[in-house]
Amino acid sequence: MTTGPHLAVALDAAGWHPAAWRAEDARPRELLSAGHWVELVREAESAALDFVTIEDTLGPRVDPFNPSGTGTDQVDGHLDAVLVAARVAPLTSRIGLVPTAVVTHTEPFHLSKAIATLDYVSSGRAGVRVRVAWTQEDNRLFGRRDIGEVDLADAKLGDQVSPVSQLFDETADYVEVLRRLWDSWEDDAEIRDAATGRFVDRDKLHYIDFEGKWFSVKGPSITPRPPQGQPVVTSLAHAVIPYRLAARSGDVVYITPLDRAEAVDTLAVVRQEQAVAGRERDTLHVFGDLVVFLGETTQAAREHKARLDDWAGAEYASDTRVFVGTPAELADVLLDLHAAGLSGFRLRPAAIPHDLTAITRGLVPELRSRGAFRTDYEASTLRGLLGLGRPANRYAAV
Amino acid sequence: MGKPIKQVHLAAHFPGVNNTTVWSDPQAGSHIEFSSFVRLAQTAERAKFDFFFLAEGLRLREQGGQIYDLDVVGRPDTFTVLAALAAVTERLGLAGTINSTFNEPYEVARQFASLDHLSAGRAAWNVVTSWDAFTGENFRRGGFLPQEQRYERAQTFLDTALELFGSWRGDEVVADAASGVFLSDAAAGSFAHKDAHFDISGRFSVPRSPQGKPVILQAGDSDGGREFAAASADAIFSRHGTLEAGQAFYADVKGRLAKYGRRHDQLVVLPAATFVLGDTDADAQERADVVRHQQVSGQTAIKLLEQLWNADLSDHDPDGPLPTFDPVVGEHTIARGRASVRMHRDPLATAREYRALAEAKNLSIRELIIQVSGRQTFVGSAATVAARIDELVQADAADGFILVPHVTPGGLDEFADTVVPLLQERGVFRTEYSGPTLRDHLGLDGGSA
Numbered sequence A: 001m002t003t004g005p006h007l008a009v010a011l012d013a014a015g016w017h018p019a020a021w022r023a024e025d026a027r028p029r030e031l032l033s034a035g036h037w038v039e040l041v042r043e044a045e046s047a048a049l050d051f052v053t054i055e056d057t058l059g060p061r062v063d064p065f066n067p068s069g070t071g072t073d074q075v076d077g078h079l080d081a082v083l084v085a086a087r088v089a090p091l092t093s094r095i096g097l098v099p100t101a102v103v104t105h106t107e108p109f110h111l112s113k114a115i116a117t118l119d120y121v122s123s124g125r126a127g128v129r130v131r132v133a134w135t136q137e138d139n140r141l142f143g144r145r146d147i148g149e150v151d152l153a154d155a156k157l158g159d160q161v162s163p164v165s166q167l168f169d170e171t172a173d174y175v176e177v178l179r180r181l182w183d184s185w186e187d188d189a190e191i192r193d194a195a196t197g198r199f200v201d202r203d204k205l206h207y208i209d210f211e212g213k214w215f216s217v218k219g220p221s222i223t224p225r226p227p228q229g230q231p232v233v234t235s236l237a238h239a240v241i242p243y244r245l246a247a248r249s250g251d252v253v254y255i256t257p258l259d260r261a262e263a264v265d266t267l268a269v270v271r272q273e274q275a276v277a278g279r280e281r282d283t284l285h286v287f288g289d290l291v292v293f294l295g296e297t298t299q300a301a302r303e304h305k306a307r308l309d310d311w312a313g314a315e316y317a318s319d320t321r322v323f324v325g326t327p328a329e330l331a332d333v334l335l336d337l338h339a340a341g342l343s344g345f346r347l348r349p350a351a352i353p354h355d356l357t358a359i360t361r362g363l364v365p366e367l368r369s370r371g372a373f374r375t376d377y378e379a380s381t382l383r384g385l386l387g388l389g390r391p392a393n394r395y396a397a398v
Numbered sequence B: 001m002g003k004p005i006k007q008v009h010l011a012a013h014f015p016g017v018n019n020t021t022v023w024s025d026p027q028a029g030s031h032i033e034f035s036s037f038v039r040l041a042q043t044a045e046r047a048k049f050d051f052f053f054l055a056e057g058l059r060l061r062e063q064g065g066q067i068y069d070l071d072v073v074g075r076p077d078t079f080t081v082l083a084a085l086a087a088v089t090e091r092l093g094l095a096g097t098i099n100s101t102f103n104e105p106y107e108v109a110r111q112f113a114s115l116d117h118l119s120a121g122r123a124a125w126n127v128v129t130s131w132d133a134f135t136g137e138n139f140r141r142g143g144f145l146p147q148e149q150r151y152e153r154a155q156t157f158l159d160t161a162l163e164l165f166g167s168w169r170g171d172e173v174v175a176d177a178a179s180g181v182f183l184s185d186a187a188a189g190s191f192a193h194k195d196a197h198f199d200i201s202g203r204f205s206v207p208r209s210p211q212g213k214p215v216i217l218q219a220g221d222s223d224g225g226r227e228f229a230a231a232s233a234d235a236i237f238s239r240h241g242t243l244e245a246g247q248a249f250y251a252d253v254k255g256r257l258a259k260y261g262r263r264h265d266q267l268v269v270l271p272a273a274t275f276v277l278g279d280t281d282a283d284a285q286e287r288a289d290v291v292r293h294q295q296v297s298g299q300t301a302i303k304l305l306e307q308l309w310n311a312d313l314s315d316h317d318p319d320g321p322l323p324t325f326d327p328v329v330g331e332h333t334i335a336r337g338r339a340s341v342r343m344h345r346d347p348l349a350t351a352r353e354y355r356a357l358a359e360a361k362n363l364s365i366r367e368l369i370i371q372v373s374g375r376q377t378f379v380g381s382a383a384t385v386a387a388r389i390d391e392l393v394q395a396d397a398a399d400g401f402i403l404v405p406h407v408t409p410g411g412l413d414e415f416a417d418t419v420v421p422l423l424q425e426r427g428v429f430r431t432e433y434s435g436p437t438l439r440d441h442l443g444l445d446g447g448s449a
Helices: A034-046 A081-091 A108-121 A136-142 A152-156 A163-182 A240-249 A260-276 A298-312 A327-339 A354-369 B034-046 B078-085 B105-118 B147-165 B223-232 B243-255 B281-295 B298-309 B339-343 B347-361 B365-372 B382-394 B413-425 B438-442
Strands: A006-011 A051-054 A096-102 A127-131 A190-193 A198-200 A232-236 A252-255 A285-294 A321-325 A344-349 B009-013 B051-054 B093-099 B123-128 B173-176 B181-183 B190-194 B199-203 B215-218 B235-238 B268-273 B275-278 B378-381 B400-403
Touching: A006 A034, A006 A285, A006 A354, A034 A051, A034 A081, A034 A354, A051 A081, A081 A096, A081 A108, A081 B078, A081 B105, A096 A108, A096 A232, A108 A127, A108 A163, A108 B078, A127 A163, A136 B105, A136 B199, A152 A163, A152 A240, A163 A232, A163 A240, A232 A240, A240 A252, A240 A260, A252 A260, A260 A285, A260 A327, A285 A298, A285 A327, A285 A354, A298 A321, A321 A327, A327 A344, A327 A354, A344 A354, B009 B034, B009 B268, B034 B051, B034 B078, B034 B413, B051 B078, B078 B093, B078 B105, B093 B105, B093 B215, B093 B438, B105 B123, B105 B147, B105 B199, B123 B147, B147 B190, B147 B223, B215 B223, B215 B438, B223 B243, B235 B243, B243 B268, B243 B382, B275 B281, B275 B382, B275 B413, B281 B365, B281 B378, B298 B347, B298 B365, B347 B365, B378 B382, B382 B413
Parallel strands: A006 A051, A006 A344, A051 A096, A096 A127, A127 A232, A232 A252, A252 A285, A285 A321, A285 A344, B009 B051, B009 B400, B051 B093, B093 B123, B123 B215, B215 B235, B235 B268, B268 B400, B275 B378
Antiparallel strands: A190 A198, B173 B181, B190 B199
């Protein structure tokens, strides 16, 4: 296998900058069309990237770092990310597909079979990014629960029970149910035994009997174990409580350090939480998230960003590091962070297609010229790309 | 002047998790690999069918306290597989069964609106209800709904989803780069809904989809189900595929439309239908008999009889006589998670009919079950079957059929290759799709025409 960082791109609307839809090469009226998504994912696949993530929220997208001035100047309206991934799957063949799914109000039974099915329709390329919903607006869309006021700042208080810690504990239960349901069929449960007339060996189907504080799920899944066994579970994290979720349940966590020193510090916290969770020997990839504004020269990249900021009427702000420069300069930054211990990166293109193609046609060739990125896919499943083996089934007799 | 000639509508049902599906056939393929879904959907599209149909059950069926293992077990997530099929088909409607009891309107509306966008206007929703605590054990809610409230919840669920679909007019996204105005109306998608079941508000995150709303299908046969269909459905999926029963059902549901201010052509009646074809009618009859014996093995016959008897009959010989005792009346304890159990409304009377038939024809348990359960709707040569379908549709026993092949995934091939051309020759089935959306195919309001 080629050494070097793993690379993913985070696809969102016309890009992460709120004015990206106004760029000359943007197609803001096609953001809800299947063709738009197929084209973007194929572009990412052409560079042999590990996977794409697809952003999602239940309600309208709100970017707290870059609030709209008028309520009408930003992209509004988006599709269910799991279905976007499924629509793209048959038209791509190697790249991982990681849609975002909100877990706070939804049913783990439904999401488990949806991601298992995404794994079937993509022949083993499915993952999911789990995300909490904490706002009163989200509560009202479902009308089922009032979670109450949630202060996200509490996520930094690792040893306190807070509404935030409760939301993440619930998410850990949710992921546990996803994983148990994926294992609730053993791989060889379908026997089609003509002699006894049995289609399945029911001793190889398992009730998961999950009982937690927030929900109980009996199982088994209605969907057989997916091709990867366990699709890849990922999450975005900015503080210790979400790091803990990833440490307990995840395969990939996206972190948001502003520089190398913060990356090193965060990595230490994640690894410590991983040890506390008893998962030292499991692979938990720690990816750095960066918003990227790219140009052929540093000056061109700055102008690209300045033009977008002008349109937005404000300088772009983010929850994570914002990189402005050339693909070669970005490669320097990524390889330095990789040397510091980050196993990969999830790049958020500021404007699509401009910054996406700068990644696939600029950054990737640059990394390859340094021997730091694969020239072609080296595995047929997402787990394989990430160096995660196909896991044993927790319910199978050894 | 005679009655105008009606056009036939046809849909393809992916073979289900019951004994209609013959998994033991040498031609039978996977029920979970995506290639099987692609194969059946592409066959249906090649034959210009209206839509592809997926059923759903949210808990594996059990009998005698154990997972039922004689039929196909396992299926994909409905939305996900339909979204993937949208990538490998261009015109075929994509219909999915989604439960209104174990879902929430906001989420389901988002998923159907997304599917309609991603398929460019081909989504359909078969609205089903359930109340059983057995299925509820897989969900946050648990089994919360009294049986008598299930259609009330289904109706309010659908009404709520329709409000969400209608919360965007369709002209709000202007995306004018020069002026920087993306949305003409900051309140687009706003909704507030409150009734006995749902109290929700906010903004719906999916702009209006190509069909405006998915085609609504309904499958319940009870009075409540028929009323629900008459009030709200675009098509009804019935089980009455014969002339007399079909006509009675057709007249009944169409007769209910007026009180909701709806026209006759706003509800398409589509009975489910199985079929066995042959070179001649006699050949088809012979094949049909073989298929019936594949569908009802000795073990399956005992299990089906247990569902009526509501008792463990595992010590009975399928090649022997019916039990000497009567069915156990009362709460069903033997079989869980399947709709057919509810069809035995008067088990004692049904058992009396079975005994009389078995005695008159000297039938074993297995042969009796083969006779009384699920005989194929259409058996004959392609010419016979095409004529029969046309006859039933022109006689207002149906507007078309949802065909249920018994072999996955190739079970529709012969029908597509032999019966469809004959229907086309008769001038009662399309040779090309007339429009891009499923509403166009079904001749419903809101199509692109």
